[in-house]
Amino acid sequence: MKKIIVTATALVAAAAFTLTGCSSERGGGTDGGTSTESTKGFAADATIGVALPDKTSENWVLAGKLFEDGLKEAGFKADVQYAPASNTVAEQQNQIQAMVTGGAKVIIIGAKDGKQLATQVEAARDAGVTVIAYDRLIENTDAVDYYVAFDNFKVGELQGQALLDGLAERAGHEAPYNIELFSGSPDDANSKVFFDGAMSVLQPKIDDGTLKVVSGQTEIAQTATEGWKAENAQRRMDSLLTASYGSATLDGVLSPNDTLARAIITSVTGAGKPVPVVTGQDSEVESVKSIMEGVQYSTINKDTTLLVEQSIKMVGQLQKGEKVDVNDEESYNNGVKVVPAYLLDPIIVTKANAAEAYANVPSLLEIVKSYQ
Numbered sequence: 001m002k003k004i005i006v007t008a009t010a011l012v013a014a015a016a017f018t019l020t021g022c023s024s025e026r027g028g029g030t031d032g033g034t035s036t037e038s039t040k041g042f043a044a045d046a047t048i049g050v051a052l053p054d055k056t057s058e059n060w061v062l063a064g065k066l067f068e069d070g071l072k073e074a075g076f077k078a079d080v081q082y083a084p085a086s087n088t089v090a091e092q093q094n095q096i097q098a099m100v101t102g103g104a105k106v107i108i109i110g111a112k113d114g115k116q117l118a119t120q121v122e123a124a125r126d127a128g129v130t131v132i133a134y135d136r137l138i139e140n141t142d143a144v145d146y147y148v149a150f151d152n153f154k155v156g157e158l159q160g161q162a163l164l165d166g167l168a169e170r171a172g173h174e175a176p177y178n179i180e181l182f183s184g185s186p187d188d189a190n191s192k193v194f195f196d197g198a199m200s201v202l203q204p205k206i207d208d209g210t211l212k213v214v215s216g217q218t219e220i221a222q223t224a225t226e227g228w229k230a231e232n233a234q235r236r237m238d239s240l241l242t243a244s245y246g247s248a249t250l251d252g253v254l255s256p257n258d259t260l261a262r263a264i265i266t267s268v269t270g271a272g273k274p275v276p277v278v279t280g281q282d283s284e285v286e287s288v289k290s291i292m293e294g295v296q297y298s299t300i301n302k303d304t305t306l307l308v309e310q311s312i313k314m315v316g317q318l319q320k321g322e323k324v325d326v327n328d329e330e331s332y333n334n335g336v337k338v339v340p341a342y343l344l345d346p347i348i349v350t351k352a353n354a355a356e357a358y359a360n361v362p363s364l365l366e367i368v369k370s371y372q
Helices: 008-012 058-073 090-101 118-126 152-170 189-207 230-244 258-270 285-292 304-320 362-370
Strands: 034-036 047-052 077-082 106-109 130-134 146-150 177-181 211-213 252-254 298-301 324-326 341-344 347-350
Touching (some): 047 058, 047 090, 058 304, 077 090, 090 106, 090 118, 106 118, 106 304, 130 304, 146 152, 146 304, 152 252, 152 347, 177 189, 189 211, 230 258, 258 285, 285 298, 285 347, 304 341, 324 341
Parallel strands (some): 047 077, 047 106, 106 130, 130 146, 146 341, 177 252
Antiparallel strands (some): 034 324
């Protein structure tokens, strides 16, 4: 990446660990890049709002810290707010409105529910505020200026392939393999993209009999995990085991993130059954340990430092009145417009490549080395 306003070194120093947790259509590639016209510049010490959904995941906690320190390092006033996990989306709506009223020049939004923020981002646009959707696309409005995220369809593809690879490596028998499918929260636009990416790899194997979804639950509405909550995933896994796996062996589970992966593993071990191949995402510390212990099979490295770094770079370009770098201007249709996007590449992580995957993540590399 080109030299940016806030260096990775400054951002990494702001946190003890480094990782994060799309559109309604397939995301494009991340090679190269183009630029789109910026609005006129603004004061170098302007207020930049950052509205994040909650603190239920390590990546959101880290993102808030990185934004707070990184924006200040770049000379801006940072207004970083979280919508409490116990609250509805109304809290984030109020926070965004307050940022508009308070004179923020750019608002970066990690949406609590991307389908319910149209009124607020339209008020921001009317006030001359630039809106950047962070990690989760904001839907059904033309008032979103940019989208910055990892390529989340590719995340799903990597998860699907990891499940196949893990089954071949660990199942201990030839196909067919018994699997179950989990997806994320229905109020997160990324959930469908992760699931669609994974199913682009898994569905052909279901169709040819290599994989068998014993429960028959293959639709995203059946596999969804409300609120990305571990207890909801564990409860559903408990039910699946009771209903479908009395004498059958569960060989693998598609899990969209690490929090749910650990809940699924807890359910399976609590039922006295062998741990299946389980995928994940976000490189959460406990899951990295689990992978190194040979329990969870895989996760995804989506380096939050890089995502925040790119967001702050975009803010700097807007402040100077420069063109804003994007590398996908075709794929991210939010229902009203195609939102110009900048995508970063995710990395699959298993025990075999963990040291390489976390070479630039000192806190996780230290964990990996402790198991070697």
